Amino acid sequence: MKDAQLCEYDARKAHALGMGGEAKLAARREKGLLDARERVAHLLDAGTFVESGLFGTSIMAEERGRTPADGKIAGYGKIAGREVAVISNDFTVKGASSSAVNGRKIGHMKRTATARGMPIVFLGESSGARMPDTMGAAGMGTMLGNDPTQYQRMRETPWASAVLGHCFGSSSWYACLSDFNVMRKGAVFAVSSPLLVSKAVNEKIDPEELGGWRLHAETTGLADLVVDTDQQALDAVKTFLSYMPAHHRQAPPRASVPEGSGAEMGGILDLMPEKRTQVYDMRKIVRTIVDKDSFFELKARFGKALLTGLARIDGRTVAIIANNPLHKGGAMDVDACEKGTSLLVMADSFNIPVVILVDTPGFIIGKEAEQRRAPGKIMNFMNALALCTVPKLSVVVRKSYGQAYLNMGGGRNSDEMAVWPTAEISFMEPAFAASVVTGAEAGDPAYDAALAKMQRETSVWDIASIYAAQAVVRPEETRDWLAQMLEAHELRLTNGVGQHLMRAWPTSF
Known part of the structure; x- marks a missing residue:
């Protein structure tokens, strides 16, 4: 039997x-x-x-x-x-x-x-x-x-x-x-x-x-x-x-730092064109800053004006959000907003610090943007950033204009904000602003005077002097600064665990 x-x-x-x-x-x-x-x-x-x-x-x-x-x-x-x-x-x-x-x-x-x-x-x-x-x-x-x-x-x-x-x-x-x-x-x-x-x-x-x-x-x-x-x-x-951590009550695993990480930081500024309106691929900046071969890009073919992904800095898992001037000059559209929001929700839910690299002229505007509910998507992005309880670090590497300044971590929407000495910050592109203010075009004395004044006022020293930026860092020191800030802002009181205010946010929107 x-x-x-x-x-x-x-x-x-x-x-x-x-x-x-x-x-x-x-x-x-x-x-x-x-x-x-x-x-x-x-x-x-x-x-x-x-x-x-x-x-x-x-x-x-x-x-x-x-x-x-x-x-x-x-x-x-x-x-x-x-x-x-x-x-x-x-x-x-x-x-x-x-x-x-x-x-x-x-x-x-x-x-x-x-x-x-x-x-x-x-x-x-x-x-x-x-x-x-x-x-x-x-x-x-x-x-x-x-x-x-x-x-x-x-x-x-x-x-x-x-x-x-x-x-x-x-x-x-x-x-x-x-x-x-x-x-x-x-x-x-x-x-x-x-x-x-x-x-x-x-x-x-x-x-x-x-x-x-x-x-x-x-x-x-x-x-x-x-x-x-x-x-x-x-x-x-x-x-x-x-x-990723195994669950939401655990910090992400810390990895060993690969040999050669940060070795190219000395030449990082050379990756950015001298002319501020010239495009470049932000991936090169990201890969230079993070641990060697650790950048794991997400949604690379979607919302291309924004890069998102996971990486490590000094062995710590981080979520990367970065404007990419290679596409639309880094101007963010509805897809980019959804992409950024998605990563913020996941990062906060699983205790992953967020690193934001900024080079954007703002948001794409116009009839199509409004038809696709751009204001709502921008505010979703903004709300997710505000609800994020993990450390948020932002670095302005070239320019940050308008509402996008806030969405990309400015105005105390990050725990620490650093700027490169070569960066500029303002409400809009100085040339556009001068035209709006004066009603004139290039060559008109009033326009030229307004443009010169507005260009001077985009200096990082003005925002650093009022402590709206907590640091001005040389480009080659960016990786070290981020590593130090990740250490300083570690969630020690909760063993690396955030509040998960967005844990029920829809996964697809």
């Missing part, structure tokens, strides 16, 4: 581990795609995965033999020695469609990760709701809405998502709810599949146009990073988590 029971255990386990069968797995291999279990193996430290729900199947009796693990693989493991929870969608089983049983798996992983203080990773590839389970009133009442916290984010632990195939329904929801979402080229995520949308609108819909990587990287901003392969996506998740 015991031998028979053990044999049954072995057979059931082999069936579950076999997923959707060798033919489907072979087809994936031919396309260069990892299967759901290979993805887990690549993500986690070797030998650390402990599965939860291996023997789960469809709740429908007739489907139990055809639904190993019910299409979603769940469990616990370690990344770089730290415990995480993981959900990996198995597209070879019913398209990893959402069902009553695999929904319980997701719920259990989320509750456990929250209660025990560990990040959770969603590896997305799913076809949406499983029709036999959800059709009809009883199906709806069984499947939907039974957990009022299903789509609630209170940011107790970091969430990371990888979009690794066609993602509809829950996979797209968790991509949007996550703090970090990486997307593989060729993958798609949307509310519903192209087939369903095509039927709804009575025209053929291209999957890439519906929810491809270009759309989400460049237009919606829902993809934080785009990569070429599954392996690169999983590696990006590991990199992201390396900057």
Whole structure:
């Protein structure tokens, strides 16, 4: 009897581990795609995965033999020695469609990760709701809405998502709810599949146009990073988590400082053109200041006038917000505001100090900006900055004008503000201001006199003299100053933990 029971255990386990069968797995291999279990193996430290729900199947009796693990693989493991929870969608089983049983798996992983203080990773590839389970009133009442916290984010632990195939329904929801979402080229995520949308609108819909990587990287901003392969996506998740604490009541981990960090600071001013209206790539400034090879850029293709990302300075995790004059001269638009707000919310929720590098002529104005609700987006950005309870350090490297001066940390909206001696600060570009004040143009004596006066008054010495800037630093001393200020403003009374005033801020807006 015991031998028979053990044999049954072995057979059931082999069936579950076999997923959707060798033919489907072979087809994936031919396309260069990892299967759901290979993805887990690549993500986690070797030998650390402990599965939860291996023997789960469809709740429908007739489907139990055809639904190993019910299409979603769940469990616990370690990344770089730290415990995480993981959900990996198995597209070879019913398209990893959402069902009553695999929904319980997701719920259990989320509750456990929250209660025990560990990040959770969603590896997305799913076809949406499983029709036999959800059709009809009883199906709806069984499947939907039974957990009022299903789509609630209170940011107790970091969430990371990888979009690794066609993602509809829950996979797209968790991509949007996550703090970090990486997307593989060729993958798609949307509310519903192209087939369903095509039927709804009575025209053929291209999957890439519906929810491809270009759309989400460049237009919606829902993809934080785009990569070429599954392996690169999983590696990006590991990199992201390396900057993060395990939970919101913990400071981020401190890393060793790579050799060569700060070695190029002596030439940092050479990275900026002599002519103040000439463009340059702020990434070069950022990479020179932070620890060597530590800048992990987020949303690089979205809101390009603003750089955002994670980095380290002297081994400490920091969130970087920086104007990039390479795009729109560094003038911020609605997308840039959303991008900056998103990073501020995440940084404050997970106790990450914010470093702001400033070189902006202000916000883009005009009819299109107003139609896209620019005033509201600017104020969202401003409100997030004001609610941020982690240390905020800003450095004006070239210019800071108008309301953007406040959004980028001026006016006591940062804990410490430094300026380079070469910088300038004013309400608007002096040439525009002189024209507004005098009603004249270049060559008119009144205009020329007003312009000369306004140019003199943009000097950093004026703002330093009234202590509206706490320091004037030589460009080559910027890294050292930031490291010293991070040390000075460490949240010692709370062991590096902020107040998390934005923990319930929407993840997608």
